Amino acid sequence: MSRTKKIVIFFGLSLFILLTVFITALMVGRYSISIKDFVGSISTNDSIYDTQRSVIINLRLPRTIIAGLTGIALSVSGLLYQETFQNKLVSPGLLGVSNGASVGAAIAILLGATNSLISFSAFVAGIITVILTVIIGRLFNKSSSISLILAGIVIGGFMSSIMSIIKYTADPDTTLSSITYWLMGSFADSTLEKAFVISIIVFICIAIVLSISWRINIVALGYEEAQTKGINYRFYRYLIISIATLLTAASVACAGAISWIGLIIPHIVRLISGRNTSRSIPLCITFGGVFMIVADILSRTFTGGEIPLSAITGAFGSIIFVILLVIKKREVFSHD
Amino acid sequence: MKKKINTILIILFAFLIVSCANSGNNSSNYSSTIIVTDMIGEKLEIKKNPSKVACVSRTTYDLLIAFGLGDKIDGAYKSIYNNVWVETIYPKSVNEYQYNYEEGYETFISRNVDLVFAPEKYIADGLKDHGIKALNVSLYGNPTFDEYVYFFADLVTQIWDYDYVKTKANVWKNRVKEAIDTVIADTKKEVKEKSLFYVRGDKNKGIGYTDQAKAFTEYAYRIMGFDFVGARLDTNTPSSEEIVAENPDIFVIGGIYQNVLINTLETTEPYTKLNAVKNHEIYTIPVGLTMFEQLSAMTPIFFYDQANKLFPNSCSYDVKSMTKSTIKEYFGTELSDQQIEYMFEGKDSKGKYLA
Numbered sequence: 001m002s003r004t005k006k007i008v009i010f011f012g013l014s015l016f017i018l019l020t021v022f023i024t025a026l027m028v029g030r031y032s033i034s035i036k037d038f039v040g041s042i043s044t045n046d047s048i049y050d051t052q053r054s055v056i057i058n059l060r061l062p063r064t065i066i067a068g069l070t071g072i073a074l075s076v077s078g079l080l081y082q083e084t085f086q087n088k089l090v091s092p093g094l095l096g097v098s099n100g101a102s103v104g105a106a107i108a109i110l111l112g113a114t115n116s117l118i119s120f121s122a123f124v125a126g127i128i129t130v131i132l133t134v135i136i137g138r139l140f141n142k143s144s145s146i147s148l149i150l151a152g153i154v155i156g157g158f159m160s161s162i163m164s165i166i167k168y169t170a171d172p173d174t175t176l177s178s179i180t181y182w183l184m185g186s187f188a189d190s191t192l193e194k195a196f197v198i199s200i201i202v203f204i205c206i207a208i209v210l211s212i213s214w215r216i217n218i219v220a221l222g223y224e225e226a227q228t229k230g231i232n233y234r235f236y237r238y239l240i241i242s243i244a245t246l247l248t249a250a251s252v253a254c255a256g257a258i259s260w261i262g263l264i265i266p267h268i269v270r271l272i273s274g275r276n277t278s279r280s281i282p283l284c285i286t287f288g289g290v291f292m293i294v295a296d297i298l299s300r301t302f303t304g305g306e307i308p309l310s311a312i313t314g315a316f317g318s319i320i321f322v323i324l325l326v327i328k329k330r331e332v333f334s335h336d
Numbered sequence: 337m338k339k340k341i342n343t344i345l346i347i348l349f350a351f352l353i354v355s356c357a358n359s360g361n362n363s364s365n366y367s368s369t370i371i372v373t374d375m376i377g378e379k380l381e382i383k384k385n386p387s388k389v390a391c392v393s394r395t396t397y398d399l400l401i402a403f404g405l406g407d408k409i410d411g412a413y414k415s416i417y418n419n420v421w422v423e424t425i426y427p428k429s430v431n432e433y434q435y436n437y438e439e440g441y442e443t444f445i446s447r448n449v450d451l452v453f454a455p456e457k458y459i460a461d462g463l464k465d466h467g468i469k470a471l472n473v474s475l476y477g478n479p480t481f482d483e484y485v486y487f488f489a490d491l492v493t494q495i496w497d498y499d500y501v502k503t504k505a506n507v508w509k510n511r512v513k514e515a516i517d518t519v520i521a522d523t524k525k526e527v528k529e530k531s532l533f534y535v536r537g538d539k540n541k542g543i544g545y546t547d548q549a550k551a552f553t554e555y556a557y558r559i560m561g562f563d564f565v566g567a568r569l570d571t572n573t574p575s576s577e578e579i580v581a582e583n584p585d586i587f588v589i590g591g592i593y594q595n596v597l598i599n600t601l602e603t604t605e606p607y608t609k610l611n612a613v614k615n616h617e618i619y620t621i622p623v624g625l626t627m628f629e630q631l632s633a634m635t636p637i638f639f640y641d642q643a644n645k646l647f648p649n650s651c652s653y654d655v656k657s658m659t660k661s662t663i664k665e666y667f668g669t670e671l672s673d674q675q676i677e678y679m680f681e682g683k684d685s686k687g688k689y690l691a
Contacts (some may be wrong), residue, residue, distance in 0.1 A: 030577040051580065055605035059576055112540075172437045173415040174539045190573065304578045305571030307542075 014286035071292025078262025099159035100129020126249030184308030260317025386450035402633035528561030537591025
């Protein structure tokens with residue numbers, strides 16, 4: 001079977017799974033809704049389904065949309081970072097965007113802001129942090145990827161220490177617990193308004209990424225190779241980094257810091273599609289969406305409270321990563 | 337020579353007498369300590385009648401003042417002072433030190449604190465490991481609060497051997513017992529078994545923040561005949577869906593965020609679909625020096641107030657005048673009728689919402 005045909009089959013299958021998981025997510029949860037009630041709730045205006053309809057529309061629909069979009073955003077941004085920095089162990093938090101967004105959210109929580117303002121503050125702080133990282137990286141070396149990664153580590157560490165100070169000053173009875181819970185990631189505060197905003201950001205970013213996917217492949221080959229192909233390497237590198245940052249910041253703003261997904265989904269996808277981003281991006285979209293919606297279902301269905309998302313993505317992510325390393329052991333450990 | 341030996345013997349004898357006398361003094365010092373047992377059953381030898389205590393456990397602050405021991409309090413957990421009613425009801429509080437939840441050990445030592453009431457075992461253990469006397473007095477019992485309602489009052493009378501403390505503590509205990517007996521007797525004809533969801537509004541954590549089986553609230557509402565929803569939940573932070581699935585008959589909301597939370601219940605779907613919201617069965621709990629639903633000087637009034645709200649056909653206790661006289665008696669402050677009204681509306685002493 002040709003690789004293209006294989007990818008088309010995988011994409012079709014994963015798209016079908018994504019739709020199935022999406023509908024399942026609307027049907028399952030702590031509030032039990034039978035299939036008959038589910039169908040009645042969404043297909044009629046009958047008042048006997050008022051509560052079920054309200055649970056589906058006001059609680060499950062916004063969080064499932066946001067979960068899917070967050071999964072897509074983090075997976076694609078992970079892939080973009082990994083390709084741009086030619087490093088397969090890179091995750092979306094590389095340039096400090098997650099740490100910065102977390103600081104923004106924590107400050108907003110400390111000031112008693114509303115949920116929307118917390119998300120906005122996280123988004124803006126995430127972007128500002130990456131701009132800082134880029135400026136500091138350019139002070140070291142304008143074209144080196146390593147200098148940018150080093151700047152990301154420095155700024156990320158700096159943001160972590162600011163976070164520690166914020167946590168120290170936060171009231172343990174009120175704001176500290178909110179900050180801690182936010183940092184562990186959750187879709188509990190999802191609304192349709194938030195879903196609308198993140199969907200615009202994700203759709204625009206994905207459209208741009210798909211339209212320049214062949215240029216991403218060239219940027220992934222490095223500066224010299226890109227120059228020989230007539231590509232403006234710096235422009236496209238910063239464009240890709242900007243898009244990946246926007247996607248990550250939007251995700252963190254909506255759901256808090258969620259680990260692992262941006263690292264493992266690109267790895268799984270590359271096993272199927274290889275390094276060609278025009279093939280791997282569509283698979284990242286479906287795989288990432290499925291992974292995050294399933295994580296959200298698990299987080300809210302089996303206990304009366306909500307299990308933090310990072311606990312679920314961390315547990316599954318680390319297991320999947322070990323499996324991936326075993327599958328790719330020849331490639332990974334070939335130098336030993 | 338014989339004279340010298342006699343002199344030495346006399347000196348030795350005198351030394352022996354002095355030694356015995358000192359030994360007697362030592363035993364007298366020993367008797368000024370007492371061995372007490374804290375809420376988790378750990379025994380500790382402490383100085384009797386300590387003159388400087390730190391109330392890091394917030395359930396201890398209000399009752400110590402009520403039992404006449406306000407002058408022994410060096411300070412309390414800082415979040416207690418965030419409640420604006422504290423300064424109004426007990427003006428001396430402004431001179432007290434505000435402790436962090438996990439205060440540095442050197443702070444207690446430098447402030448010469450004799451005893452710390454710690455809210456959790458690990459905090460008490462840490463203090464004891466560093467030579468600071470600490471007793472664990474938690475907001476929660478184990479497995480329920482039934483055996484702990486009078487625990488702190490009894491502990492205080494063991495530690496402070498003063499008649500006025502014993503008298504005040506006994507009066508408080510009798511009032512709590514009387515309130516419980518009266519409410520149970522007056523409401524026995526009413527249909528009970530309604531499910532009640534208590535929302536902890538002391539933190540801004542939304543509707544999904546409650547108490548479980550170990551809390552005083554569970555004890556209080558259970559003995560009033562309610563099915564306390566939090567007792568059967570596997571977490572004190574249930575999700576919105578969990579609350580909708582429980583569909584409680586009654587919501588009771590306490591804490592400084594109570595008015596915000598009522599608004600959330602009445603305006604946010606799917607809460608608006610719940611029985612309690614549709615039937616307007618949402619009630620509040622006043623906030624005074626502490627929240628009334630926390631074991632405190634106001635505990636008897638908590639029972640009367642909740643009975644008035646939850647059993648309006650059977651109960652109409654004059655809780656506002658009770659509150660006024662209790663605050664005057666325990667804290668020495670005369671509140672106006674308007675201020676008492678504000679207190680029952682979840683507002684501060686000037687009529688502004690607490691949050």
